[in-house]
Amino acid sequence: xxxxxxxxxxxxxxxxxxxxxxxxxxxxxxxxxxxxxxxxxxxxxxxxxxxxxxxxxxxxxxxxxxxxxxxxxxxxxxxxxxxxxxxxxxxxxxxxxxxxxxxxxxxxxxxxxxxxxxxxxxxxxxxxxxxxxxxxxxxxxxxxxxxxxxxxxxxxxxxxxxxxxxxxxxxxxxxxxxxxxxxxxxxx
Numbered sequence: 001x002x003x004x005x006x007x008x009x010x011x012x013x014x015x016x017x018x019x020x021x022x023x024x025x026x027x028x029x030x031x032x033x034x035x036x037x038x039x040x041x042x043x044x045x046x047x048x049x050x051x052x053x054x055x056x057x058x059x060x061x062x063x064x065x066x067x068x069x070x071x072x073x074x075x076x077x078x079x080x081x082x083x084x085x086x087x088x089x090x091x092x093x094x095x096x097x098x099x100x101x102x103x104x105x106x107x108x109x110x111x112x113x114x115x116x117x118x119x120x121x122x123x124x125x126x127x128x129x130x131x132x133x134x135x136x137x138x139x140x141x142x143x144x145x146x147x148x149x150x151x152x153x154x155x156x157x158x159x160x161x162x163x164x165x166x167x168x169x170x171x172x173x174x175x176x177x178x179x180x181x182x183x184x185x186x187x188x
Contacts, residue, residue: 019044064116102160126178132156
């Protein structure tokens with residue numbers, strides 16, 4: 001058990017029966033009345049941001065969260081198959097549990113967040129950047145650079161489609177930001 005005095009960013013607790021993590025909080029002491037704490041928290045099961053106000057001194061139920069490294073093995077009709085790097089334990093996740101799964105290639109390392117008490121997977125996170133090869137992209141029109149942010153569509157080796165600058169050609173490796181699905185840089 002903890003109180004609102006223990007709040008800090010990243011603290012994991014149970015709210016309305018769901019695991020949540022504090023994203024932002026602010027202690028408020030108005031001139032009149034009791035103190036309270038405004039909180040923005042992320043539901044760890046679905047990623048939604050919730051806002052709530054707790055009265056000062058209110059108790060919350062802390063939960064234990066573990067992060068474990070896994071390697072993506074393959075995809076089948078049941079979902080995505082992963083293997084723990086140290087124990088070689090394999091786990092199957094449904095398609096809807098992996099965000100930006102089309103940016104993940106076989107052998108890719110991911111980090112899974114587990115509810116430690118229930119040994120249940122909450123999230124599966126790709127690394128911030130992945131390196132992928134461009135398998136198909138049209139040629140950029142020469143002289144079409146009136147704007148600095150001119151882009152064209154590109155298909156990557158995993159089948160994902162992203163926008164890339166005009167100078168990127170088929171066969172080149174690029175770095176993609178998995179949080180925004182945007183081109184980051186060319187890999188040398």
